[in-house]
Amino acid sequence: xxxxxxxxxxxxxxxxxxxxxxxxxxxSDPSYGLFWYKQPSSGEMIFLIYQGSYDxxxxxxxxxxxxxxxxxxxxxxxxxxxxxxxxAMYFCAMRETNTGFQKLVFGTGTRLxxxx
Amino acid sequence: DTAVSQTPKYLVTQMxxxxxxxxxxxxxxDTMYWxxxxxxxxxxxxxxxxxxxxxxxxxxPNRFSPKSPDKAHLNLHINSLxxxxxxxxxxxxxxxxxxxxxxxxxxxxxxxxx
Numbered sequence: 359x360x361x362x363x364x365x366x367x368x369x370x371x372x373x374x375x376x377x378x379x380x381x382x383x384x385x386s387d388p389s390y391g392l393f394w395y396k397q398p399s400s401g402e403m404i405f406l407i408y409q410g411s412y413d414x415x416x417x418x419x420x421x422x423x424x425x426x427x428x429x430x431x432x433x434x435x436x437x438x439x440x441x442x443x444x445x446a447m448y449f450c451a452m453r454e455t456n457t458g459f460q461k462l463v464f465g466t467g468t469r470l471x472x473x474x
Numbered sequence: 475d476t477a478v479s480q481t482p483k484y485l486v487t488q489m490x491x492x493x494x495x496x497x498x499x500x501x502x503x504d505t506m507y508w509x510x511x512x513x514x515x516x517x518x519x520x521x522x523x524x525x526x527x528x529x530x531x532x533x534x535p536n537r538f539s540p541k542s543p544d545k546a547h548l549n550l551h552i553n554s555l556x557x558x559x560x561x562x563x564x565x566x567x568x569x570x571x572x573x574x575x576x577x578x579x580x581x582x583x584x585x586x587x588x
Contacts, residue, residue, distance in 0.1 A: 391574045397515075403564060403579035410574045447515060453575075461530055462507075462566075462577055464517040 361385065362452050364465035371440045371472055378425070379435040379468045381450030387411075391453040392433040393462065394424065398446040406448075409433055440472045477501050478580035480565050486586045487555055495550045495583045497565030504570055505529075506548035507577060508540060511562040523548055552585075560587045 363382045371377040383392065394406040409417045409424045417424040425434040437444055450465040478499045487493050499506065507530075508520040521540045522530035528540065537553045548565060565580040 393576065395579075401562065401584070402581045403517075403566075405576055405578060408574065408576055449517065451517075461519045461522060461532070462509075463519075467515050 361463045362450055362465035364450055364468050366468045367466075368469045368471070371437075371470065373442060373472055373474050374439055376436060376438045377440055377470065379437070379448050379450075379470065380432070381434055381465060382430070382432045383450075383452050384431065385452065385454055387454040389455045392424070392426070393451045393453070394422070394433075394435045395449045395451060396444075396446045397449065397467070398443075403449075407435070437470075442472050442474065445470060445472045478565055478567055478578050480563075480580040480583050482583060483581060484584050484586075486588065488588055489555055489557060491555050492551070492553045493555060493585070494552070495563055495565075495585075497548045497550070497580055499546055499565075499567040499578075499580075501567055501569075501578065503567040503578075504545060505568045505575075506542065506545075507566040507568075508548065508550050509564040509566060509579075511564060511582070513561070517564070521548075521550075555585075555587045557587050560585055 390411045392409045396404045407417050407419045407422045409426045416426050421438045423436045447467045449467045451462045453462050481496045505524045507522045511517045520534045523542045526542045539551045542548045562582045562584050564582045566577040568575045568577045
């Protein structure tokens with residue numbers, strides 16, 4: 359079963375608009391971490407934001423915020439005031455603890471294109 | 475200063491050859507990882523080392539052999555390269571090994587097997 363699901367293969371947004379990238383996850387572990395990474399066309403993986411399963415508040419990092427809805431098992435990334443440089447692939451990932459060997463499991467990614 | 479570095483950035487080789495990719499991190503982290511990103515951009519963990527000890531080995535052919543000479547280095551050696559090994563290989567590191575620990579990635583090595 360897919361642990362991390364990103365249903366949007368591609369998204370378009372105009373510069374200065376906000377955009378939400380969807381991510382749902384599946385786990386029975388009460389303790390887990392959710393991460394978002396950005397991969398621009400240059401190829402590197404850039405860490406954006408983290409949300410812990412026990413965190414009471416939604417994580418925020420500058421223009422990035424995470425809309426964490428635990429009951430729905432969703433962890434959507436919100437990018438406010440989009441910039442041209444936000445055009446990239448975005449990956450949602452989860453890290454569980456129940457196996458004792460934590461590993462990062464990735465979704466299939468969403469390609470975001472920001473237009474002027 | 476580069477936190478997680480990999481060499482080489484590009485690697486083009488013939489089928490059947492043996493090649494190595496090197497990874498170094500200067501973050502003082504205890505745990506290092508190798509991930510493979512296929513042509514559809516899907517990322518999957520291959521190996522994880524904690525303090526030079528192998529802790530994750532994800533159904534990877536034994537042609538792939540990681541080696542960690544010390545905490546700061548994790549190299550990947552691949553024997554008898556096959557066409558299907560063509561991918562981008564990412565090294566990553568994290569401070570410890572718990573759910574909330576952020577992994578930082580290297581720039582990736584694009585391996586092309588001809």
